[in-house]
Amino acid sequence: MTRIAAIDQGTTSTRALVAGDGTAAIAASVVHGQHYPEAGRVEHDPEELLASIRTCLDAAGPIDAIGIDNQGESCLAWDDATGRAISPVIVWQDSRTSDTIERLKAEGAEALTLERAGLPLDPYFSASKLGWIMENVAEARPLAAAGRLRLGTTDAFFLDRLAGGFGTDVTTASRTSLLNLASGQWDPDLCALFGVPIEALPPVRPTVAAHGAIRLAGRDVPVTASVVDQQAALYGHGCRRPGDIKVTFGTGAFVLAVTGDVILRAPERGLLPTVAWSTAEGITYALDGGVYTAGSAMDWAKRLGLFSDYAEIDGFTGPSAIERGIAFVPALAGLACPHWRRDAAGLFLGLTLEAGPLDLARAVMEGVALRTAEVVEAMAERMPLSDAISIDGGMARNSYFCGFLAHALGREVVAPGAGELTVLGTAALAGAGDGLALAGAGPDRRYRPSGDAGPARRRFAEAIDLAKRWGR
The missing domain is CATH 3.30.420.40 (ATPase, nucleotide binding domain)
Structure with a gap:
């Protein structure tokens, strides 16, 4: 029997669901901190999020494949050589770039984001946050000059650190304001608009793809799906x-x-x-x-x-x-x-x-x-x-x-009585198949x-x- 672990890395907690033989059960849930350093700012500790994923995977027991869903627009920067985060996770709720967004609107830039990314100018999306990192985090530009800067949404950080598979999936990329929806790839003009070096961004992959492998109990377990949480829920419904x-x-x-x-x-x-x-x-x-x-x-x-x-x-x-x-x-x-x-x-x-x-x-x-x-x-x-x-x-x-x-x-x-539809959708995309129901649903x-x-x-x-x- 194939056992799939689905990790739901959300805004307030991380959970693991284990699915096999048409049934599923929550194996672990870990609450993590919310940090509000200033008005309008919402942050997470990148290492705490990684540790919560590890804890949940350890609780899952023997598994054959992994799917991970993520918060979507939350993002950060890290050092390619060491894996060390040089910024906190700037959460999707964060509005620190509101002034930048208003300036871009006044300059008429929203026509470009709507045409290419399909998104309005709003601090909700990742692009302006990544641009803020380039302007305000001291290590960002020197690392970029050295070819060592990595920028991305949280999924890319998790895959890089845990699975050796630096990349993002197209659903997550579509929530950044940097992806050209028609081509499914990063758009150079959008990256230039927000001041984001395109070479620091992760490769864009399909949702269901080889996203690397995580070493668990002496075995390399493949990550077979990576997806935004709300798209995972859509599939789970x-x-x-x-x-x-x-x-x-x-x-x-x-x-x-x-x-x-x-x-x-x-x-x-x-x-x-x-x-x-x-x-x-x-x-x-x-x-x-x-x-x-x-x-x-x-x-x-x-x-x-x-x-x-x-x-x-x-x-x-x-x-x-x-x-x-x-x-x-x-x-x-x-x-x-x-x-x-x-x-x-x-x-x-x-x-x-x-x-x-x-x-x-x-x-x-x-x-x-x-x-x-x-x-x-x-x-x-x-x-x-x-x-x-x-x-x-x-x-x-x-x-x-x-x-x-x-x-x-x-x-x-x-x-639906099935419950936990986000993580059930992640499990289904990772290979557990449709029709899953949570035990006791x-x-x-x-x-x-x-x-x-x-x-x-x-x-x-x-x-x-x-x-x-x-x-x-």
Whole structure:
């Protein structure tokens, strides 16, 4: 029996899933630190992330192949000769390059990034972060001059240090703003725009490919798949045909819809073409839209004391908060698709003396659902979508949230019982095959829309407009 270890190296933790004979189980999970050295800056310790992957692999037992999914836009620099990181991991949430992005926008550079990479100018993507490293990390330019500098997203660092396979896959590369989507290779003009030396970047490989081998218990175990976490989740949801769509509710809400062999561009709606995966059969593309704060908004509400246990906010009854005039715009880190306004502010609206903490917590949940509905609506304007939307992540476990989301979307919402769909997708891509289910997984939960969400959607649109005008 072939045993596959899938590593999910996420924003807050690293997990290992072991799959074999059609079943799968989580073998280990390691939480790692979040570092906030200054306002707007979010960092990880590269060595801590490597150690967490090693710990998870050691817990997996004997395995025959490895798949790794990564955070996507998080990136760093290191020394080719020693493997030593010369910068922290600059996390996808980090906004330190906002001024650079605004300058490039003012110079009209966004036309180039939209044409070549399919992405707007935003500090969310890796390119400006890598350019920041070149300008601000003292060792970067001397190492580049010596031909020893390596720049890349976290997957390239992991593969280089652990597997001797310096490289990145095309899904991760498509999230940098440096990849030419049509060619599937680094674009010299984009690299020049951001001040990133193209020769320091990793080779771009297919998602399913030979990515090196990791020495475990005296054996070299091949890494057979490397992929961005959200694309792994798309695969894990079973989305294969154009129009298949999923939403993962983690730190943010990540919406992806398969577009097949078509690069679908919709910059006027803030939607991003991206690579879903690449195999021997070729590249499959997707359309991407996101909400910056989803689960992180709920964690923020909990820290404020609006609720103390997630069970408290699972069984709301009666009219929704927004139907009672209470709304929350979860723009705590700005607004992503379809607005792309980093300067927008989070807002509570409609508060009265009767509003209690749980009313506010309910409004936060509804705000995430209504923001997600904005993204899905923008996608539906550009392509036919499947009738049902598959969701996963922490908020997908909340019955009230799932029901309200179905109401806001006007579509059936399915929360698959298989669980852990990101890492299951990684395992499937690495060779474990489709149809995997987590040991002890329950049945799918289905939520059908009820009532007319038009009034709530229109009220929320007013709140969004205020959030953009309030700004920061």
